[in-house]
Amino acid sequence: MAISGSLRLQSSNTRLVHAIAGLAPPGIKVKIYNGIAQLPHFNPELEGDLDLVAVKEWRTQLQAADGVLFCTPEYAHGVPGTLKNALDWIVSSGEFMDKPTAVISASPSPDGGDKANASLVQTLRVMMADIPEEAILCIPAISAKINAEGDLTDISTEKALRSILQTLDL
Numbered sequence: 001m002a003i004s005g006s007l008r009l010q011s012s013n014t015r016l017v018h019a020i021a022g023l024a025p026p027g028i029k030v031k032i033y034n035g036i037a038q039l040p041h042f043n044p045e046l047e048g049d050l051d052l053v054a055v056k057e058w059r060t061q062l063q064a065a066d067g068v069l070f071c072t073p074e075y076a077h078g079v080p081g082t083l084k085n086a087l088d089w090i091v092s093s094g095e096f097m098d099k100p101t102a103v104i105s106a107s108p109s110p111d112g113g114d115k116a117n118a119s120l121v122q123t124l125r126v127m128m129a130d131i132p133e134e135a136i137l138c139i140p141a142i143s144a145k146i147n148a149e150g151d152l153t154d155i156s157t158e159k160a161l162r163s164i165l166q167t168l169d170l
């Protein structure tokens with residue numbers, strides 16, 4: 001399963017998620033989950049609320065996934081609030097336990113969203129996600145690496161993404 005941390009229609013991270021789905025080897029289906037914006041604000045008092053359909057769906061999709069791959073932008077040196085909110089719903093339900101997970105950040109800046117990437121890795125590891133070092137990638141200058149049609153235009157980025165798919169071994 002692949003998740004973009006950006007809600008922008010023209011998001012480079014969302015384009016990346018689609019491009020990665022296209023790179024998956026035969027037999028591997030990368031499902032794109034785009035429900036994070038539908039989740040309510042996290043409140044621990046609502047954890048057991050059976051009416052929270054979006055939360056149940058999010059947890060069910062995570063349980064069903066053999067692995068999870070994130071592509072996220074960085075906002076003010078942090079993880080976008082919508083994505084962090086989605087993860088807060090999982091802290092006590094445990095769907096990330098031992099889940100093979102990749103963390104990719106992409107930014108037009110030279111740092112490639114490294115602060116958000118590190119923070120996301122830290123949050124997911126607290127939840128016991130299995131994140132191999134080889135499945136962590138910061139992509140700087142993203143505007144020059146994927147075009148408006150969503151085609152990867154940089155060979156080394158494409159190679160790195162293929163390698164992450166291999167590392168996850170789904």
Ligand code: FNR
Pocket residue numbers: 006007008010011012013014072073074075076077078106107108109111112113
């Ligand atoms: C940004 N951007 C940004 N980039 C970065 O590398 N570090 C940062 O801290 C920030 N902070 C930030 C805050 C806000 C409010 C906005 C709107 C943008 C730039 C950001 O990386 C750029 O807009 C990306 O294109 C966002 O990713 P998507 O939406 O294209 O996937």
